[in-house]
Amino acid sequence: MTEMTTLYQYNTLGALMAGLYKGTMTIGELLKHGDMGIGTVDSIDGELIILDGKAYQAKGDKTITELSDDVTVPYAAVVNHRADHRFNQTEKLSADALKAKMEEHFGENLFQSIKITGSFSKMHVRMIPRAEEGVAFVEVASNQPEYIEENVTGTIVGVWTPELFHGVSVAGYHLHFLSDDHVFGGHVLDFELESGEVEIGRVDELQQGFPVNNENFLKAKFNVNELKAAIDTAE
Ligand SMILES: [Zn+2]
Numbered sequence: 001m002t003e004m005t006t007l008y009q010y011n012t013l014g015a016l017m018a019g020l021y022k023g024t025m026t027i028g029e030l031l032k033h034g035d036m037g038i039g040t041v042d043s044i045d046g047e048l049i050i051l052d053g054k055a056y057q058a059k060g061d062k063t064i065t066e067l068s069d070d071v072t073v074p075y076a077a078v079v080n081h082r083a084d085h086r087f088n089q090t091e092k093l094s095a096d097a098l099k100a101k102m103e104e105h106f107g108e109n110l111f112q113s114i115k116i117t118g119s120f121s122k123m124h125v126r127m128i129p130r131a132e133e134g135v136a137f138v139e140v141a142s143n144q145p146e147y148i149e150e151n152v153t154g155t156i157v158g159v160w161t162p163e164l165f166h167g168v169s170v171a172g173y174h175l176h177f178l179s180d181d182h183v184f185g186g187h188v189l190d191f192e193l194e195s196g197e198v199e200i201g202r203v204d205e206l207q208q209g210f211p212v213n214n215e216n217f218l219k220a221k222f223n224v225n226e227l228k229a230a231i232d233t234a235e
Contacts, residue, residue: 005201007111007159008033009077010209011217014167016040016075017230018222019134023072024211027055030076031069033207036115036157038176038187039076041067044140045130047187049176050078051157056178058185060127060145064178074211077159077169079113083199092121095191099173102160102200109162111203114175116156118196124148125177125186133216141234146189154179156188159203167228168208170235 010025010033023042030039031053039048046059048067055067085105089098098116106112125147131140158175165171175188211217 003082004204005079005082005113006205006207007077007079007113007203008207008209009169010073011075011211012168013075013170013231013235014222014224014227015217015220016044017137017227017234018220019136020217020220021074021131021133022214022216023074024214025073025076025209026069027067027071027073028069030073030078031055034078034080036081036113037076037078038158038174039073040128042072042074043130043132044074044128044137046127047176047185048073048076049157049178049185051155051178056182056185058125058127060129062147064182064185079159079201079203081113081115081199082201083115084202085200087198089118089193089198090195092195093193098193098198102198105200106160106202109164111162111206112160113201113203114156114158114160114173115199116193116196119151119153119194120191121194122148122150122190122192123152123177123184124188124190126189127186136230138230138234147186149184152179152184154185156191166231167224170231174235
């Protein structure tokens with residue numbers, strides 16, 4: 001029997017866009033659901049990167065910290081990554097060209113887990129700056145620090161989401177990066193791969209968790225179209 005891969009998503013990007021930033025699940029709990037993934041930390045204090053079962057926070061001041069199990073997150077998506085397709089990329093490729101090449105290996109209607117390990121001639125990331133609950137995410141993102149590093153080795157982790165799930169997540173790629181030396185990382189805006197190994201894993205099922213005890217979430221009124229547009233702008 002083929003092993004099933006489950007993508008576990010805690011809360012939704014839509015809720016995050018609406019300004020619900022309170023951390024309501026611990027890293028310890030989250031890591032039970034997967035060893036690779038993306039997200040953010042309580043008060044959207046930077047980018048969450050989960051690699052090899054460890055959680056890292058890339059903050060706007062360009063620091064990376066390994067997170068302890070008691071730190072909380074408002075939003076994350078994790079998976080026990082299992083590669084179905086794997087290829088070595090030996091020629092330099094832009095992010096767009098590599099994405100197109102990866103898409104030759106999967107259709108449009110299933111989630112995929114993505115892992116790219118290698119040497120990047122360019123890596124352009126942002127870190128969402130810490131914000132108070134209620135300030136719209138797009139507003140916070142308009143002041144986000146961005147950094148470009150050249151010739152850095154590391155790993156891109158993330159998820160590709162089908163169009164049908166835009167709002168729950170962001171349709172297309174949501175990728176975070178962590179350098180091998182753990183000093184540089186963040187939410188990937190653009191990159192150029194010098195050479196490396198690309199892994200794509202088919203996701204068989206989606207498990208959706210909710211902040212069931214968070215009053216602000218329970219009482220929130222969501223304008224879905226607005227939130228979808230905000231995801232297009234900020235993610
Ligand atoms: Zn991100």
